[in-house]
Amino acid sequence: MKENLLKYTLHLADNALILGHRLSEWCGHGPVLEQDIALTNIALDLVGQARNLYQYAAEISGDGKTEDDFPYLRKENEFRNVLLTEYPNEDFAYTIVRQFLYDSYNFYFYNELKNSSDKRLAAIAEKSLKEITYHLRFSSEWMIRLGDGTEVSHEKMQNALEDLYPFWGELVQAEDYETALLAFGVSVDLNKIKPGIEAKVKEIMEKATLKLPEISWFQSGGKKGHHTEQLGFILTDLQYLQRTYPGAEW
C-alpha cells in the first residue's frame, strides 16, 4: 500500500513538474509578451502543484527524504510522468496542443481525485483544481482560435495534433499501482473519467475544425519509468546544479 501510494504520488508530481518545466522554457521566448507571461504563470502553477505532491511523497517515504530529493536526485527511469509531458515545445502550436490534451485529462482527473479516500491527495486536488480550470480555459481558447484561424495556423495545429495524439492514450491507461490503489478508493478510476475527457476533446476539436487522427495504438511507458530520450535532456538541465555540487544550497 505504502509503496503504491508513493509511486502514485510521484507519478502525479512528475507529471506536473515535467510539464511545468517544459512550459518554463518559454520564459523570455513567448510569441508576444502577454502569452509569455501566460505560459510562465501556468508553469508556476504546475511547479507549485508538484511541490505539494513531493512534500507528501517525502512524508510517505519517511526516510529523511525532502521534497527536493525527488526532482533533483532520481534517475530517468525513476520518473513516472506520462510521455506527453516531456514532448518538446517545438512551436506554439505543439505547446498548445500538448497543453490542451493534458489539461482536458487533468481537469477531469483532479475533479475525481478530490473525492479520494486519501485526505491529503484530496486536499491537494481541491486546491489545484482552480488553477487547472483556468489552464483548460486558456488552452481550449487557443485550440479554437488557431485551429479555426488562418489556413497556416490550422495546418500547424493539425500537424501538431498528428504528432502528439499518439501520446494521449497513456493518460487513461491504468498502471498496476493505480489499479492496486483503486480498491482502497485512493486512486482515480480512469475508466470512469475517460468518457468525460473524450467528450471534451471532441467538443473542442469540432469547434477548432481539427480532426483527431484515427489510430489504434498508443505510445506508453512513462508511468512505468520507460521514457523517450527527451526526459534525459530535461533532467540534465533540471538537475545540473545538484549533480555538479551535491547538497548545494542558496
Next chain:
Amino acid sequence: MSKKNWPLWEIFIRSKQGLNHKHVGSLHAADAEMALENARDVYTRRQEGVSIWVVESEHITASNPEDADAFYEPANDKVYRHPTFYDLPDNVKHI
C-alpha cells in the same frame, strides 16, 4: 500571412468590491476575450483585483493637452463650486 499587430486594449481593474475600476495599463490582444485573459495574467497575478474591464484603446476619445487652457483654466477662479466652506464631522471619510 498578415503582419498586422493585434489591437491595443486599455485595462481597468477593481481592486476590491465597492471601489472603482482603475486604469492599470494596456496590452495587445486579438479580441475582447483574449484581452480579458491576458489582463488576468499580466495584471492580476499578485491578487490585484476582483474584476476586470477591457476597452479597445481606439474607442477611447481623449481630450487634447493643447486644449488645457480652454478646458480647465476657467474653473480655477470659481472657488464657490468647491464645497470647501463646510465643516465635516470627523467620522465622515473618503470625501
